[in-house]
Amino acid sequence: MSHEENEELKGIGRAESLEILLRKGGVSLSDSEKEHYMKIKNDWYLELVDTMASDEILPGVVSFLDEVKQSGRKIALGSASKNAVKILKKVGILGLFDAVIDGTKVTRGKPDPQTFILGAEATGARPNECVVFEDALAGVEAALAGGMYAIGVGEPDVLNKAHKVIPGFDGVGVDLLDF
Numbered sequence: 013m014s015h016e017e018n019e020e021l022k023g024i025g026r027a028e029s030l031e032i033l034l035r036k037g038g039v040s041l042s043d044s045e046k047e048h049y050m051k052i053k054n055d056w057y058l059e060l061v062d063t064m065a066s067d068e069i070l071p072g073v074v075s076f077l078d079e080v081k082q083s084g085r086k087i088a089l090g091s092a093s094k095n096a097v098k099i100l101k102k103v104g105i106l107g108l109f110d111a112v113i114d115g116t117k118v119t120r121g122k123p124d125p126q127t128f129i130l131g132a133e134a135t136g137a138r139p140n141e142c143v144v145f146e147d148a149l150a151g152v153e154a155a156l157a158g159g160m161y162a163i164g165v166g167e168p169d170v171l172n173k174a175h176k177v178i179p180g181f182d183g184v185g186v187d188l189l190d191f
Contacts, residue, residue, distance in 0.1 A: 125158030
């Protein structure tokens with residue numbers, strides 16, 4: 013797969029990812045075969061999650077989240093992953109989030125805004141008060157569809173629909189939330 017094709021898989025659920033891969037490969041599977049391969053993939057993924065440590069967090073993220081918390085703002089995580097809580101626990105930052113909206117709580121994946129709308133509701137915020145940080149185009153589109161301010165984290169040419177794009181969190185402060 014090319015880098016561009018891999019970008020299509022970011023921010024979406026397991027089943028949607030598999031459908032994209034099958035379509036690109038011209039492969040057809042029965043529903044039971046799809047379930048089988050998704051389980052295998054998830055088992056491998058969970059093995060990798062079990063080896064995670066705090067040094068895998070993007071540089072600058074923890075200090076940024078700490079600063080956001082100290083400013084009195086609420087923080088929600090919106091993820092397509094059904095393993096988000098496990099990952100946050102494994103890397104030691106679950107306590108920084110006031111709410112976690114993940115694949116166990118949504119029925120529609122990104123680019124549908126459901127994940128972020130539920131995150132806003134869980135923190136008591138109106139959508140137009142929310143800033144969403146996203147590394148996936150589907151996530152940026154979901155934030156925009158939900159009426160939120162979108163900040164892309166990564167490549168500007170991939171995340172060009174975002175209001176702003178940053179390369180990472182090194183040196184980023186809470187002032188970035190003032191839009």
